[in-house]
Amino acid sequence: MKTPKNQFWNAKYSTLVFSLAGFGFACNLAKMLLLPENTNALVFSLEALAMLFFLALLFVAINCQKQHEKWIKEGKEKSAKNIKTLMDENEDLKKRIAEYELKENEEKRFASYQEKMLRKIFSDGKSATDKEHFLHLLAESFAAGAAVLYKESEPSGQFIVEEVYALPEDFIPQPFVLGEGFHGQAAQDLSPIVVSSIDADMIPVASGLGNTSTGWLYCLPVVKEGRCxxxxxMVTFKEVEIDKMWNEISTRLVDMKIF
Known part of the structure; x- marks a missing residue:
């Protein structure tokens, strides 16, 4: 870091002042030593008093100089601290702006993705009259490995299998009751449930699709008049974000009387 030019000037000026003061003190002392022996004692007293005042003045000047240097140092430290604080705040602001832009871009990306998927699902007129076709279209649109459509039956709170997609012929999914398992919990809470990143090292997830050990499991309730x-x-082999748009899909399914 470069030393300010005025700091060199202050140092030189201070050295000159103290040098002249020291020279003056030496001259005054020499004058007292050279005075005749018969000089009045009052003269010696006044000279000594003048020297004491001069020493006091020099002491005050030195202290003032030290205090001034201390203030300068504290001021520089405070300025450096303020600059660091401003730089940190600036970096934090840049980070917040970057995060906001990232979030905004992600929201735009998802909005575009959602519109594309909704258009793909609901533009097919056959979906409105054929639940099996809708289930196949939904599963294919989100690259599902398998899917099951359950319907509420009597007594209330029990759900039976109505349609399936891509299940082995020898596998029969089981009905469930409200609050039982992940699908029962989703039906009870009226909200999608996602079990993500299931791998072979984890305990297999028991669901209507059997014991799943890979991929993502989505339990998606269709809500009408406050109940499922x-x-x-549905099981997929990658995250498809259908849960984030499911409320819109569910509402359209009911409004279009598909379900």
Whole structure:
């Protein structure tokens, strides 16, 4: 770091002042020593008093100089601290702006993705009259490995299998009751449940699709008049974010009287 030019000037000026003061003190002392022996004692007293005042003045000047240097040092430290604080705040602001832009871009990306998927699902007129076709279209649109459509049956709170997609012929998914398992919990809470990143090292997830050990499990309730009337259970091999748009899908399914 470069030393300010005025700091060199202050140091030189201070050295000159103290040098002249020291020279003056030496001259005054020499004058007292050279005075004749018969000089009045009052003269010696006044000279000594003048020297004492001069020493006091020099002491005050030195202290003032030290205090001034201390203030300068404290001021520089405070300025450096303020600069660091401003730089940290600036970096934090840049980080916040970057995060906001990232979030905004992600929201735009998802909005575009959602619109594309909704258009793909609901533009097919056959979906409105054929639940099996809708389930196949939904599963294919989100690259599902398998899917099951459950329907609420009597007595209330029990769900039976209505349609399946891509299940082995020898595998029969089981009905469930409200609050039982992940699909039962989703039906009870009226909210999608996602079990993500399931791998072979984890305990297999028991669901209507059997014991799943890979991929993502989505339990998606279709809500009508405050209760779950259908539930779609779907397994995918990657995250497809269908849970984030499911409320819109569920509302359209009911409004279009598909379910």
């Amino acid at each position: 009337v259908y539930l779609i259970e």
